[in-house]
Amino acid sequence: MRSFTLLALLSILGVFCALSRADDQTTNPLKDNSPNCSCYIINGGNDTAYFKYHRFWDFRSLTPDHLTSDAWNADWSIQSWNTSASSDAPLQRINLVENVGILTSDDSNITALTLNTFRNNSHTQFTAEIQSIQQNIKHASIRFHARVIGRNGSEASKGACAGLFTFADDDNESDIEILTQDPMGTIRYTNQPSLSASGNEIPQSSITSTQLPPVSIFHTHRIDWLAHATHWFLDASLVASSMYSVPRKPSGIFMNLWGDGGVWTGEMAQGGSAVLVVEWVEAVFNTSGPVAGRAEGCEVVCRVDGVREVGWPEVVKTGRSVNHGFKRGMGRERGSSQGRSGKLNSND
Numbered sequence: 001m002r003s004f005t006l007l008a009l010l011s012i013l014g015v016f017c018a019l020s021r022a023d024d025q026t027t028n029p030l031k032d033n034s035p036n037c038s039c040y041i042i043n044g045g046n047d048t049a050y051f052k053y054h055r056f057w058d059f060r061s062l063t064p065d066h067l068t069s070d071a072w073n074a075d076w077s078i079q080s081w082n083t084s085a086s087s088d089a090p091l092q093r094i095n096l097v098e099n100v101g102i103l104t105s106d107d108s109n110i111t112a113l114t115l116n117t118f119r120n121n122s123h124t125q126f127t128a129e130i131q132s133i134q135q136n137i138k139h140a141s142i143r144f145h146a147r148v149i150g151r152n153g154s155e156a157s158k159g160a161c162a163g164l165f166t167f168a169d170d171d172n173e174s175d176i177e178i179l180t181q182d183p184m185g186t187i188r189y190t191n192q193p194s195l196s197a198s199g200n201e202i203p204q205s206s207i208t209s210t211q212l213p214p215v216s217i218f219h220t221h222r223i224d225w226l227a228h229a230t231h232w233f234l235d236a237s238l239v240a241s242s243m244y245s246v247p248r249k250p251s252g253i254f255m256n257l258w259g260d261g262g263v264w265t266g267e268m269a270q271g272g273s274a275v276l277v278v279e280w281v282e283a284v285f286n287t288s289g290p291v292a293g294r295a296e297g298c299e300v301v302c303r304v305d306g307v308r309e310v311g312w313p314e315v316v317k318t319g320r321s322v323n324h325g326f327k328r329g330m331g332r333e334r335g336s337s338q339g340r341s342g343k344l345n346s347n348d
C-alpha cells in the first residue's frame with residue numbers, strides 16, 4: 001500500500017521529530033510522570049481531582065514499524081480474539097492485528113493510529129481492538145484525540161461502533177461509543193451494565209448526546225472517572241455526567257472498532273468499512289495500590305489543560321503546605337525507582 005519513497009520520507013520525518021522531541025524533553029521535562037510534577041490537577045463537572053501519574057501517547061509522527069517496537073509493546077496490546085455469530089449477533093467478529101495501523105493522513109504529514117473495520121462478502125465483520133498493558137488504573141481522566149471516518153476519506157459505513165473506554169469487566173466499564181448508524185454528532189456515554197439480568201435496557205446507564213460537532217472531525221473525547229461520578233467531555237465542554245454504576249475495579253484503557261450485525265451496531269453492508277483515527281491519547285490517573293519509588297505528596301501540582309503544548313504538563317503551584325489528601329512517604333518503603341516509562345506495580 002505504501003511506496004518505498006513514502007516510507008523513506010516517513011523515516012526521515014520520524015528522525016526529525018525524535019530530535020525535536022528530545023530537545024523538548026530537556027527544556028520541558030514535565031511529561032510522562034516527570035519527577036518535577038508530584039501530582040496532576042484537573043477540573044470539570046464541578047469536580048477538582050488530583051492524580052499521581054501522567055502519560056501522553058503521541059501517534060502523530062510515527063512509522064508503521066512502531067506497532068512492533070518495544071515502546072509500543074510496553075504500553076499496548078493488539079487483540080486477535082474472535083466471537084462466533086449468534087441470533088443476537090448475526091456477524092462473526094474477527095479481530096485482525098493488521099486492522100491496527102499507523103497511517104499518514106491524505107492532506108498532511110501527520111500520522112495517526114488507525115483501527116479499521118470492514119465487512120467482506122461473508123458473515124464476518126473484521127474488527128480491531130487495543131488494550132493498555134496497564135490494567136490497574138483506578139480513577140483517571142483520559143483524553144482521546146480522535147475521529148471516525150470511512151476508508152479513503154469517505155463517510156464511515158453504517159454498522160460500526162467505535163469505543164473509547166475503561167474496562168475491568170462487564171459491570172465495571174465506562175464508555176464513549178460512536179455508532180456509525182447514529183446521526184452525525186451523536187455520541188453514547190455509558191457506565192455498564194446497560195442491560196439488566198433479564199436483558200432489558202437500564203435507562204440511567206446511558207446518555208445519548210445529540211447535535212454535537214461531527215465525529216468525522218478530530219475532537220478530544222474525554223472520560224473523567226472519579227470515585228463518585230463519571231463525567232464525559234467533548235473538547236472543553238462537559239456533555240454528560242453519571243453517578244450510576246461508576247466503576248470500582250482497577251481497569252485498563254481500551255479502544256476498539258467493531259460491529260456484529262446486531263441491533264446495537266447495526267449490520268454493515270457487504271464491502272462497507274470504517275476507520276477510527278487516533279492522533280494522541282493523554283491520561284492522568286491513579287492506580288489501585290501503593291506504587292514504589294515516588295516521593296509521595298502533592299507539593300508540585302501540574303496541570304494538563306490549558307498548557308502551551310498538549311501532552312506537556314505545566315507546574316501550577318509549588319509549596320509544602322499543598323497536600324490534597326496525598327500521604328507523604330507512601331510507597332517509599334517499597335524502594336525501587338519508578339523510571340520514566342510509567343510502568344507501575346500494584347499490590348492489589
Ligand SMILES: *[C@@H]1O[C@H](CO)[C@@H](O)[C@H](O)[C@H]1NC(C)=O
Pocket residue numbers: 027028029030036315
Ligand atoms: C525540575 O526540577 C529541578 C530540580 O528542582 C529544577 O532544577 C528544574 O528547573 C525543574 N524543571 C522544570 C521544568 O520545572
Ligand SMILES: *[C@@H]1O[C@H](CO)[C@@H](O)[C@H](O)[C@H]1NC(C)=O
Pocket residue numbers: 045046241
Ligand atoms: C454543578 O453544580 C451546579 C450548581 O450546583 C448544578 O446545577 C449542576 O448540575 C452541577 N453539575 C454537575 C455535572 O454535577
Ligand SMILES: *[C@@H]1O[C@H](CO)[C@@H](O)[C@H](O)[C@H]1NC(C)=O
Pocket residue numbers: 080081082094095
Ligand atoms: C480468529 O479467526 C481467524 C480467521 O478465522 C483465525 O485465523 C484465528 O486463528 C482466530 N483467532 C483466534 C484467537 O481464535
Ligand SMILES: *[C@@H]1O[C@H](CO)[C@@H](O)[C@H](O)[C@H]1NC(C)=O
Pocket residue numbers: 009107108109
Ligand atoms: C509533507 O512532506 C513533504 C516532504 O517533506 C513535503 O513536500 C510536503 O509539502 C509536506 N506536506 C504537508 C501538507 O506538510
Ligand SMILES: *[C@@H]1O[C@H](CO)[C@@H](O)[C@H](O)[C@H]1NC(C)=O
Pocket residue numbers: 120126
Ligand atoms: C476482503 O476482500 C478483499 C477484496 O476481495 C480481499 O483482498 C481481502 O483479502 C479480504 N479480507 C479478508 C480478511 O478476507
Ligand SMILES: *[C@@H]1O[C@H](CO)[C@@H](O)[C@H](O)[C@H]1NC(C)=O
Pocket residue numbers: 151152
Ligand atoms: C480505498 O481503500 C481501500 C483499502 O485501503 C483500497 O484498497 C482502495 O484501493 C481504495 N480506493 C480508492 C478509490 O482509493
Ligand SMILES: *[C@@H]1O[C@H](CO)[C@@H](O)[C@H](O)[C@H]1NC(C)=O
Pocket residue numbers: 171172245246247248249
Ligand atoms: C464491579 O465489580 C464488582 C465485583 O465483581 C461488582 O460487585 C460490582 O457490581 C461492579 N460494578 C461496580 C460499579 O462496582
Ligand SMILES: *[C@@H]1O[C@H](CO)[C@@H](O)[C@H](O)[C@H]1NC(C)=O
Pocket residue numbers: 049050051052138139140226227286324325326327
Ligand atoms: C489519587 O490518589 C491521591 C493519593 O492517594 C488522592 O489524594 C487523590 O484523591 C486520588 N484521586 C482520585 C481522583 O481518586
